[in-house]
Amino acid sequence: MASNVKFSRRRLIAGAASASALSIASPFIRTAHAAGSLSIGFWDHWVPGANDSLTKLCKEWGEKEKVEVKIDYITSQGSKLQLTAVAEAQAKSGHDILQFISWDAPNQAKNLVPVDDIVNAAMQKNGKATDVVEYLGKVNGSWIGVPATNGSQVKGPCGRMDLLLKHANLDIVKMYPGVNGKPDKALQDQWTWDAFLSAAEKCYKGGNPFGLGLGQTTDSVDWVGALFAAYGATLVDAKGNITVNSDATKQVLGYMQRLVKVIPADVFAWDDASNNKYLISGQGSLIMNPPSAWAVAVRDNLKVAEQCWTFPSPKGPKGRFAPGLPFFWGTWKWSKNISAAKSLLTHLSDRASIEKMVIGSGGYDIPGYSNLRDFKTWAEVGPPVGVSYNYPPRGEEIVSIAAAPAPVAIAQQIYTQATMTKMIAKCTQGGDSVAKAIGWASSELEGFMRT
Incomplete structure (x- = not known):
């Protein structure tokens, strides 16, 4: 029987099949009777055309293994992908493989098939998983999700070369050139959060403010989390102790009281699309975002x-932190085809497959493995050529996620409740003092401990 791939965009739930008995996760061996079906729910990519590369990879695997692959691309807008995971976990039916955004994987750990065999084999070939990927993907010593390439991202600065040079005399290409350039180490050392604030003030005066969201969605929470990490400001430590009332936290909030004066007034209401639109419109001189904003600008506003x-x-006093948002692929314990699911996830974890996803995303996707930072896409994609060369974290950059190193169950609440950006709102928009904003956060954190 000829294999084929069927997919529909943004289908929320795969179906209402009855819960299946728990399958045994044995290695997938192709035989004459291996034909079956595999239902997958992938994240619907922001970058135009990126889904096509993943579909092709799955189709090629399905044709080889005689498995019919059915793919749904589910948007994260309106939390639809997250709601899909919750609904399927309650129903114990749905997709065989589902993609999870950061905290959603450990949150579903008890319902997911352990994948130590897949991830350990992948790390032998691709290098160690980054610390933040391990922090989220490994629960009680066992991998419960496979590091997903599609969607995984960091949210460093994406700046306008012309406007930063014009308003702030900041030559970002000299500081961080493309593949054949010689980096200016002195300029890199001077690229601190204090220098960031100075540049933001100058661009504001020049009429092209930085577009930095301070709302309650991931883009806002992620870059703010990296700022907190750079100053060593943690809300809860790795042992679960509340540590928000610190000099470091006070320093960050004081910093933000200055920064909010030179960015758009409505940033506290921004969602994950707002900063992209701001840059593409030509208004903004810098945002904190993956290359999706640039990719859409190529289509909609080439001059930008x-x-x-x-x-x-x-860089801050504690280092240079890249705001990370890792994604994972997981297989439900009630899947009817666990062995085929694990075989496909093994295929998608190969270097060649990962590179195809990176190419298809125009360099947006960041693999979760430390040795996969050398793909040509980042050096070659344009215009301008080299726009994404410095996007993958290398050297002194530390990939982080907001709310770490708190225990995951607590960190997830800090993240999803946007505690950090709410603190900033209270002491910049709500009339509270820094001390009162920290007191509010302490009370919130105590509540998180009880839930």
């Missing part, structure tokens, strides 16, 4: 795209 350049985050 030609002036974009992605480069590392500023």
Whole structure:
């Protein structure tokens, strides 16, 4: 029987099949009777055309293994992908493989098939998983999700070369050049959060403010989390102790009281599309975002795209932190085809498959493995050529996620409740003092401990 791939965009739930008995996760061996079906729910990519590369990879695997692959691409807008995971976990039916955004994987750990065999084999070939990927993907010593390439991202600065040079005398290409350039180490050392604030003030005066969201969605929470990490400001430590009332937290909030004066007034209401639109419109001189904003600008406003350049985050007293958002692929324990699911996830974890996804996303996707930072896409994609060369974290950059290193169950609440950006809102928009904003956060964190 000829294999084929069927997919529909943004289908929320795969179906209402009855819960299946728990399958045994044995290695997938292709035989004359291996034909079957595999239902997958992938994240619907922001970058135009990126889904096509993943579909092709799955189709090729399905044809080889005689498995019919059915794919749904589910948007994360309106939390539809997250709601799909909750609904399927309650129903114990749905997709065989589902993609999870960061915290959703450990949150479903008890319902997911352990995948140590897949991830350990992948790390032998691709290098160690990054610390933040391990922090989220490994629960009680066991991998419960396979690091997903599609969707995984960091959110460093994407700046306008012309406007930053004009308003702030900041030559970001000299500081972080493309593949054949010689980086200016002195300029890199000077690229601190204090320098960031100075540049933001100058661009504001020049009429092209930085577009930095301070709402309650991931783009806002992620870059703010990296700022907190750079100053060593943690809300809860790795042992579960509340540590928000610190000099470091006070320093960050004081910093933000200055920064909010020179960014758009409505940033507290921004969602994940707002900063993209702001840059593409030509208004903004810098946002914190993956290359999706640039990719859309190539299509919708080429003059803006030609002036974009992605480069590392500023450095703080504790280091240079890249705001990360890892994604995972997981297989439900009630899947009817666990062995085929694990075989496909093994295929998608090969270097060659990962590179195809990176190419298809125009360099947006960041693999979760430390040795996969050398793909040509980041050096070659344009215009301008080299726009994404500095996008993958290398060297001194540390990939982080907001709310770490708190225990995951607590960190997830800090993240999803946007505690950090709410603190900033209280002491910049709500009339509270820094001390009162920290007191509010302490009370919130105590509540998180009880739930």
